[in-house]
Amino acid sequence: MIRRLLHYSSPRARRLLVTELAFIVATAVLQGVAFLLLVPLLRALFLGDMTAVRSWLIALTAVGAGYAVAFWFASQFGTKASTAVLDSLLRRLGDRLVELPIAWFGVDRSGLITGIATHGAMFVSTTPYAIVRLIITGLVTPATVLVGMFFLDWRLALAMTATVPVLWFAFRWLSTGMGRDDAEHSAAIADASNRVIEFARVQPALRTAGDNSIADHLVENALQRQHRAYRGLLITGGAGIAAFAAFVQLALTVVIVLGAYLAVGGSLEPATLIALLVLGVRFTEPIANSGALGGGVAIAKTTLNQFDDLYNLTPLPEPDRPATPKDWGVTFDGVTFGYGGPAVLRQLSFTAPTGTMTAIVGPSGSGKTTIVKLIARFYDPEAGTVAVGGIPVPELGTAVVEAAVAPVFQDVYLFDDTILNNVWIGNPDLSRKDVIAAATRARVDEIAARLPGGWDARVGEGGSNLSGGERQRVSIARALLKDAPIILLDEATAALDIGNEIAIGDTLDAIRADRTVIVVAHRLQTIMTADQIIMLNDHGGIEEAGTHTELLAATGPYARYWRERVDATGWQLTRR
Numbered sequence: 062m063i064r065r066l067l068h069y070s071s072p073r074a075r076r077l078l079v080t081e082l083a084f085i086v087a088t089a090v091l092q093g094v095a096f097l098l099l100v101p102l103l104r105a106l107f108l109g110d111m112t113a114v115r116s117w118l119i120a121l122t123a124v125g126a127g128y129a130v131a132f133w134f135a136s137q138f139g140t141k142a143s144t145a146v147l148d149s150l151l152r153r154l155g156d157r158l159v160e161l162p163i164a165w166f167g168v169d170r171s172g173l174i175t176g177i178a179t180h181g182a183m184f185v186s187t188t189p190y191a192i193v194r195l196i197i198t199g200l201v202t203p204a205t206v207l208v209g210m211f212f213l214d215w216r217l218a219l220a221m222t223a224t225v226p227v228l229w230f231a232f233r234w235l236s237t238g239m240g241r242d243d244a245e246h247s248a249a250i251a252d253a254s255n256r257v258i259e260f261a262r263v264q265p266a267l268r269t270a271g272d273n274s275i276a277d278h279l280v281e282n283a284l285q286r287q288h289r290a291y292r293g294l295l296i297t298g299g300a301g302i303a304a305f306a307a308f309v310q311l312a313l314t315v316v317i318v319l320g321a322y323l324a325v326g327g328s329l330e331p332a333t334l335i336a337l338l339v340l341g342v343r344f345t346e347p348i349a350n351s352g353a354l355g356g357g358v359a360i361a362k363t364t365l366n367q368f369d370d371l372y373n374l375t376p377l378p379e380p381d382r383p384a385t386p387k388d389w390g391v392t393f394d395g396v397t398f399g400y401g402g403p404a405v406l407r408q409l410s411f412t413a414p415t416g417t418m419t420a421i422v423g424p425s426g427s428g429k430t431t432i433v434k435l436i437a438r439f440y441d442p443e444a445g446t447v448a449v450g451g452i453p454v455p456e457l458g459t460a461v462v463e464a465a466v467a468p469v470f471q472d473v474y475l476f477d478d479t480i481l482n483n484v485w486i487g488n489p490d491l492s493r494k495d496v497i498a499a500a501t502r503a504r505v506d507e508i509a510a511r512l513p514g515g516w517d518a519r520v521g522e523g524g525s526n527l528s529g530g531e532r533q534r535v536s537i538a539r540a541l542l543k544d545a546p547i548i549l550l551d552e553a554t555a556a557l558d559i560g561n562e563i564a565i566g567d568t569l570d571a572i573r574a575d576r577t578v579i580v581v582a583h584r585l586q587t588i589m590t591a592d593q594i595i596m597l598n599d600h601g602g603i604e605e606a607g608t609h610t611e612l613l614a615a616t617g618p619y620a621r622y623w624r625e626r627v628d629a630t631g632w633q634l635t636r637r
């Protein structure tokens with residue numbers, strides 16, 4: 062565990078941790094020496110040899126003083142090491158989260174991340190001082206006593222040595238059992254946290270679903286699983302600690318019986334026997350204490366295992382030196398992709414040249430949003446190539462793609478901050494005036510005017526004070542501000558109010574001239590005015606492609622789709 066902790070620590074935390082451990086070992090050795098000195102001291106007392114008593118007392122005082130100094134240093138370095146380790150773990154977690162492919166966050170990981178970032182990292186950082194220190198003391202002090210014991214009575218020393226493997230196996234058994242149960246408990250906590258967070262988020266939908274909704278059952282099941290896992294942990298821990306303590310007492314009894322046998326046989330002075338028995342008790346005491354702590358180490362290991370899992374994930378390949386694209390056109394060449402299951406897109410090929418707007422239409426679930434995610438490099442395709450400016454995206458690298466692409470998805474997440482700051486993150490270098498100008502182009506000014514506090518009104522957690530369409534407007538404003546050469550827009554499927562309709566229309570007009578715009582299009586206006594339309598089919602391929610006029614003239618599936626949409630929406634073609 063310590064090896065892995067050192068691995069995840071910063072150089073400073075590593076230095077502090079090693080120094081702390083060195084002082085802990087020193088205190089344990091000095092404690093063992095102090096216990097050993099009790100034997101000649103007690104024997105001198107029993108025999109009434111006051112000169113020897115005085116000498117041994119002085120020696121004991123000197124060792125006691127050394128112990129106090131080492132203990133003070135161990136606790137000083139312990140406090141500093143714990144803060145530095147916590148800092149390192151949180152930084153490593155943050156750094157790793159930034160490196161992981163966005164797809165990893167697709168499945169809800171909030172419970173896992175929250176667990177590591179709050180109690181997990183905190184527990185691990187305090188483990189060296191709160192737990193490992195006592196375990197080291199529980200091992201090193203008895204080891205020191207054992208070595209000294211050979212000089213006092215080799216027969217009792219041998220008997221004590223014989224108990225060591227038994228105690229070691231019992232200790233391992235206890236730690237392994239608690240580690241296994243804690244891993245299950247930790248997974249159950251993460252699952253329950255996810256469910257409770259989800260439960261809180263979807264309350265509006267749940268209220269209409271009634272008391273027996275599936276979400277109620279999911280939360281209930283997750284909480285019950287956590288409850289069962291916790292009970293299992295307590296039972297294993299309680300039984301294991303009790304069994305370990307029994308083994309320790311058994312070992313002590315063996316030594317006492319042997320000592321008594323030797324004393325009765327006359328080969329051991331009674332005064333020495335009593336002193337050695339006192340030592341025997343002191344020998345087993347730290348071992349028994351450490352048994353209860355083996356489980357603590359196992360619990361800390363759960364968090365370190367989670368760190369290992371995060372670091373074992375393979376990130377998307379990145380180039381040593383990112384290539385430079387010649388323009389910002391996007392090409393799909395024989396792309397096949399399927400979220401680890403059946404292919405969603407099969408052998409898909411199309412080109413969206415710079416300075417054009419491509420509308421993607423097709424049945425629900427045909428892979429429209431998947432195309433957008435592949436361009437933004439949430440994933441790499443299983444076969445074929447997604448290229449920007451003629452260069453395959455893996456050769457450009459995630460950083461280049463992220464800088465070049467401004468995605469506007471349907472599920473926009475806003476920070477619990479002011480409406481203006483939520484736009485500002487699109488380009489933090491700009492002035493307030495420029496940010497307001499861009500936000501106004503996306504009609505966010507209408508939203509700000511409605512909210513008490515205007516531009517400085519807070520939007521609530523995740524943007525809960527705004528409607529879905531309004532959140533998308535803020536996201537469009539961010540995209541305008543970012544001034545990226547590739548705009549990916551996943552238009553809202555739900556009917557938009559007139560304000561949002563105009564905002565999206567205006568934005569597309571404003572940005573399409575010199576950029577590559579790819580829109581998962583639902584608005585008829587967008588579809589009709591696109592430079593090319595790509596209509597997907599249900600099998601992950603292209604049904605038809607061309608301009609609106611060409612496709613209508615072809616009177617194929619697109620013409621039917623268009624007719625149905627126009628009839629359904631009662632849409633009328635007018636010039637603006």
Ligand SMILES: Nc1ncnc2c1ncn2[C@@H]1O[C@H](COP(=O)(O)OP(=O)(O)OP(=O)(O)O)[C@@H](O)[C@H]1O
Binds near residue numbers: 429431
């Ligand atoms: N993260 C994911 N993991 C597994 N499957 C996914 C994931 N995201 C999407 N899918 C599946 O991939 C298919 C295509 O999804 P996609 O969102 O691209 O479709 P779409 O055409 O945009 O649909 P819609 O018009 O309903 O938004 C669907 O069957 C969907 O269930």
